[in-house]
Amino acid sequence: MSITPIKAFTEHDTVSLTDDKKEQKYVHDVYQAIAPHFSQTRYKPWPVVEQFLNSLDIGSIGADIGCGNGKYLGINKNIYMVGSDRSSKLIEISVSRGHEGIICDALNLPFRSECFDFVISIAVIHHFTTFERRFAAIKELFRIARPGSYILIYVWALEQSNEARRKFDKEQQDVFVPWVIPADKNNQDKKEIIYNRYYHLFKKGELDELIESTGIAQIVKTDYDKDNWYVIARKEGSENEIDKK
Amino acid sequence: MRLVVHNMLQCHVKGCNSNNFPLRLFDVELEIHEIEFNPQFLQSLLPKLDWNAFISTANQIGITSLPQTLPEEIDEDFLKNLHRILFETHIMQGKMVCSNCSHEYPIKEGIPNMLLNEEEAEEEAEVEAEAEED
Numbered sequence: 001m002s003i004t005p006i007k008a009f010t011e012h013d014t015v016s017l018t019d020d021k022k023e024q025k026y027v028h029d030v031y032q033a034i035a036p037h038f039s040q041t042r043y044k045p046w047p048v049v050e051q052f053l054n055s056l057d058i059g060s061i062g063a064d065i066g067c068g069n070g071k072y073l074g075i076n077k078n079i080y081m082v083g084s085d086r087s088s089k090l091i092e093i094s095v096s097r098g099h100e101g102i103i104c105d106a107l108n109l110p111f112r113s114e115c116f117d118f119v120i121s122i123a124v125i126h127h128f129t130t131f132e133r134r135f136a137a138i139k140e141l142f143r144i145a146r147p148g149s150y151i152l153i154y155v156w157a158l159e160q161s162n163e164a165r166r167k168f169d170k171e172q173q174d175v176f177v178p179w180v181i182p183a184d185k186n187n188q189d190k191k192e193i194i195y196n197r198y199y200h201l202f203k204k205g206e207l208d209e210l211i212e213s214t215g216i217a218q219i220v221k222t223d224y225d226k227d228n229w230y231v232i233a234r235k236e237g238s239e240n241e242i243d244k245k
Numbered sequence: 246m247r248l249v250v251h252n253m254l255q256c257h258v259k260g261c262n263s264n265n266f267p268l269r270l271f272d273v274e275l276e277i278h279e280i281e282f283n284p285q286f287l288q289s290l291l292p293k294l295d296w297n298a299f300i301s302t303a304n305q306i307g308i309t310s311l312p313q314t315l316p317e318e319i320d321e322d323f324l325k326n327l328h329r330i331l332f333e334t335h336i337m338q339g340k341m342v343c344s345n346c347s348h349e350y351p352i353k354e355g356i357p358n359m360l361l362n363e364e365e366a367e368e369e370a371e372v373e374a375e376a377e378e379d
Contacts, residue, residue, distance in 0.1 A: 020363075059289020061253070078286050082250050088358070095356055100250050103358045108257055108366050110350075110359035112266055115253045117293065 009174040009198055019129045026198035027127045028086055030179065034195055035089035037181050039069035048225050049122060050075055052152050052232065060117040065106050065141060066124030070094030079118075084109065106137045111144040119144060119151045123228070125207075126155040126199050129174070134200065139214055147237020150220070153211070154230040158201035161227055173201045202229050246336045246357050251302060252294050254357070256343035256350075258365045264345040267298040270305050273339035273352075280332055284324050287331070291315070303330060 009026075017025065031038065049072055056062070058078040067073060067083030068090050074081075074097070084102040085091050091101035104110050106124060119141050128134045141151055158173055169175075176196035183192045207229050211217045221232040256265035296315055303311055308330055316323065341350040341357065348365065351358050 057289070059286055059291075059293070061249070061290060061293050063253075077283070080249065080286075080290060082253065084359075086360075088356075091356055092354075095354070100247065101356055102246075102250070102254075103356060103360055105360060105366070108361065110255060110257045111253050112255045112295075115293075 007176040007178075007196070008169070008172045009176055019133060022129050022198060023127065026176065026196055030195045030197050031087040032089050034179050034181060035069075035087060035093065037185050038179070039090065039093045042069050042071050045071055045075060046122070046154075046226065048223075048230060049120065049152065049154070052118075052120070052150075053079065053081075056118055061115075062118035062120065063109075063111065063116050063144060065109065065119060065121040067091075067094060067099075067101065070097055070099040070101065072120065072122065073097075073099040082116075106140060107133060109140045109144055113143050114146045116144050117146055117149050119149075121152070122154045123156065125153060125210075126202060127197075128200065129198060131210075135210060135213065138210055142214055142216055142233075142235050145235045147235055149235050151217070151233050151235065152230065153207060153233070154225075154228045155202045155207055156199055157224060157227055157229045158203050159224075173203065175199055175201060204229065207231050246352055246355055247332060248299065248302060248334060248336075249290075249294070249331050250357075251336070251341070252299050254341065254359070256346060256348055257359070258343070258346050258348045258361060261343060261346040261348070265343055267295070267302050268341035268350065269344055270302060270336065271340050271342060273306050274337045275306065276335045276337050276355075277329075277333050278335055282325060282328050284321060284328075287324050287328055288319060291319075291327075299331075306336075308334070 053072060053076045056076065056079050060079040062079060062081050064072050064081055064083045067085050070083050070093070073083050073094065082100045082102065083094050084104050086105055088103045091103050095101045102110065121141055125134050125137050128137055141153065145151055158170065177199050179195045179197055181193045183190050208219055208222050208231055211219060211231055211233050216236045217233040218236065219231055219233050223230060251267065254268055256268060300311055300313060310326055311330065335355055336352055337355045339352045341352065
């Protein structure tokens, strides 16, 4: 497969846009447009996430923030998962498969504090355009988690493996990554369409630092997996006695 | 949307921090979709619910077969009834209204839309900047 060219996300492209408008144009509008095609390519659960979900206690209730097409929502029949996503089109696909889906913004989650036994957020935080917004999103993930519970976060890595389809410039963390809809999948005018999605690629240790600066998280595991950095963190505070059954 | 999910939701309009849970249900259309009964799973999940909020919400939509407090002895009949209400009853259409600020969140085709416009949403980045200045 040929190397997909990556453009740097320079000021020239976005000079007059506020942070949320950048995300609207280069994240939200894109996912709405590509949802069905995107969903077709998102079907194989990543083993680390699968293992995390299968390790949870029976009766656990958790959230998948940025659940997309709901790929992870039905993995473990002994837990209950709620998916949320900014894209109504992806939530519709998720719900059509029998899952619970809520349309909402990860910067401002509509969930009660400390109501979930676990939280996952897979390939989401890297779509926020500033440090402050990424930090705010992480704080929301921790807010809705019970004290003592586990949170799993995956983000795209700046450091890509040799087998990766994409090659990133090591100096450039803020990039456009193209999504190509082939001509035969584009029902409207039978031409190939390319959408640019915004990504902030994470350096080694950057996700850990972000999580640690919440002041309420303890990192349990941090690793590199398939061109992503991931962290499993535990929210501070004593375990509720009901968690251990 | 099932009632178990509704139990987790609160109003998140900027400044709406008290009496924002549970959201009141109006104009609901319900559907029953049967799924496999898993008593051990249900019994383990039970303590995670805010039972008072769950009961008052069930009452709002005409479900009055549940006790005001969780019984000490939980038998299979109780669990089967709960399974029906918690996991098989879906709110397909309706709206959720905040008792505090009256904001309405729509439910369409079983999907709640909890997006807020700019004025209603908490400006997280601003909140962070203000916190640093203190």
